[in-house]
Amino acid sequence: MSAAQRGHRVELFEAGETIGGQFTIAARIPGKEEFNETIRYYTRQLEINNVTVHLGERVTAEAILDGRASAATGDAAKFTDVVIATGVVPRIPDIPGIEHPMVMSYADAVLGHREIGKRVAVIGAGGIGFDVTEFLTVDESPTLNLKEWEQEWGVSEDLSIPGFITKPRPLPPVREVFMVQRKPGRQGKTLGKTTGWVHRATVKMKGVEQISGAVYDLIDDSGLHLTLHDKEGNETGKRVLGVDNIVVCAGQESVRDLVDPLTVAGLTTHIIGGADLASELDAKRAIRQGTEVAAALP
């Protein structure tokens, strides 16, 4: 969008049926519904700025290099610059039994691609692990229902109540969820300073059991087999979580398959967002990088 605003001819290729990538997953998390507005904004801006958008098209390096991609729109000119914003895919950890049908990625869980049972283990307690856990404990986002939200957080509209604060009465969770992480110690320490406490309070109020210092031994029909450790790393015992499903939130990996062939062929490439750095949940960084690349184009 920024490059088009500066007068460049831009074509956008997206393998999915809509723009947004991981942000469309994020927008389904309770409290993150406003992300849909960001996607709506960019959809409209691409239109206003005459960007040619190819949805449902996983573009290849060959197509970009020989100009076939641009020729598809009747413009035989080859591309001069390629911004690689191919993002991330969920990382699947190497656990014996990880291919068991009860296991699914966070993307499949949140996008509703799979049925999810009533007892669920979430592997990984980073930002996505917390988000997915919150998603799994509700049927409907309380953020979209003011009365329910007020009840959940103990907020009153009664002017006679000091501070408008009452006793929180959260709805019971719709699933029993276990959040498991390898690292010992308290979960959620690395979440954002201003929002981390909300996530930690939410999983607590939904009765989520948080298990840290776990080694994942095996996944089989009886569930997730763990060896537990204390804060000092000493083994404290074994446990099997008898769950219906396991949702993997164990990080992400950059998708960079276009980088080498395009760079070797001498095209100017710019890598941004998750394709550049997979470890952070940071759409703002991705958008800033894209804007900076566009601003620097000759």
Ligand SMILES: Cc1cc2nc3c(=O)[nH]c(=O)nc-3n(C[C@H](O)[C@H](O)[C@H](O)COP(=O)(O)OP(=O)(O)OC[C@H]3O[C@@H](n4cnc5c(N)ncnc54)[C@H](O)[C@@H]3O)c2cc1C
């Ligand atoms: C549950 C969840 C919660 C999140 N919460 C937040 C948050 O609160 N705040 C925040 O800042 N960020 C959050 N994020 C992260 C945010 O969504 C990402 O930082 C952002 O989406 C990264 O954007 P990206 O464009 O780099 O990559 P992606 O979102 O991964 O998008 C890459 C896109 O490229 C497409 N693609 C890949 N290869 C090709 C190809 N060859 N041809 C065509 N298309 C291709 C993919 O289909 C995909 O749509 C969250 C993410 C998740 C999953």
